[in-house]
Amino acid sequence: MASEIQGADLELFGGADEIAVQRGLAEFRAGRPVEVTAGADRVVTLPLDGASATTIAALRASCGRDELRLAVTSRRARRLGLDVTTPVLIELSGQADLASIWSLATQIGGKTPVNYRTASSATVAALELAKLATRLPALLVADSAAARAIARDPRLISVRADAVQEFRRRLAHSVTLASKAQVPLREGVAAWFHVFRDAGGGSPVAVVIGEPDFQKPVPVRLHSACLTGDVFGSRRCDCGAQLQLAITRLAESGGGVILYLEQEGRGLGLANKMRAYALQDAGLDTVDANTALGFEDDERDYAIAARMLRIIGCNRVLLMTNNPGKLEALNAAGVEVVGRMPLQAPINPDNRRYLAAKAAKAGHWLDGAFVEAEDEADALQPTSEP
8 A cells, every 4th residue: 555655646746856856946946045965965056146135145144154155167167267177166255245246157358266166066966957947057055064054944945966967868758748729820821839848847839830741751940939039020130030931931832840949049048148148249249158158059959849749740850940950959869850941031230240150150051141141232232333
């Protein structure tokens, strides 16, 4: 009987590690601390993204003014001038306030911190948890032994470091179809919206345009959500134009699939995307802006996309993309990519620098688009009188 009850509990609640990671994500999103452990290594971590002067003071009060450190990724550490390949813990003085800590985590042109050390495995996992929560990968960190008052608080969620990695690895396997319905689009385009859910709280969507034949290779667009471009028509990127172009081409060709993925800002999340925009306005390109914030230049994972395609019965695709990384990622995830269909939207003065950086640094196939844009610009130039 006891084993039957334990089995029922597992079915009802899931594994303890998965529950802990999901609750840890919720705590980070709410701006509350989480304990992360790796064997004897135990740290209390608080995301800087969402912290206030009050919460920092409370964390300091629990562990002593000189015990608090800032954890950043190796990408951010190198921006600060540190010659490292792993995340680090930067020592914070007792006088470091919210503004100065934010400067260490986000600003360009800052001074190199004097005192730092290599981050422990528990801290590295905490940074990964922050990314999963779409928070800035910058954390206030204290040893659990130092943060005694917080570590004893029964409200503190504790997460094992290897559970975070396992959660990331298995996230795609958690994707299930939640609902679907017909949604007529503009200009009479017929579509079915298949809404999915995953263990991280995401709701990606497969939009099936027309009536594609899943027994043959299907045209597929992997489209990362872009609120600014898709909804508001931002000219800083080509996302909205690409989405509309994909819908039109799929409707005209008899059908296909658009996967609308919750990977705003190449996987950074909307708030961090705006922070990257601010750094672009200060002179960085789109790739360097992401890495200056501590992210990889592209944080997207297409395993969820592959899982969605398999669920709707689409196993062979003609990928509508200019990004070679998408072809490699889908093939690696077990979806056969039999060909590519370019999807080049118009270049304008506001997105030219953004697209040029993607072509130069991420290898996007955009050379033809730039040639066409130059030809159009030349054609618009006034000719001199003979």
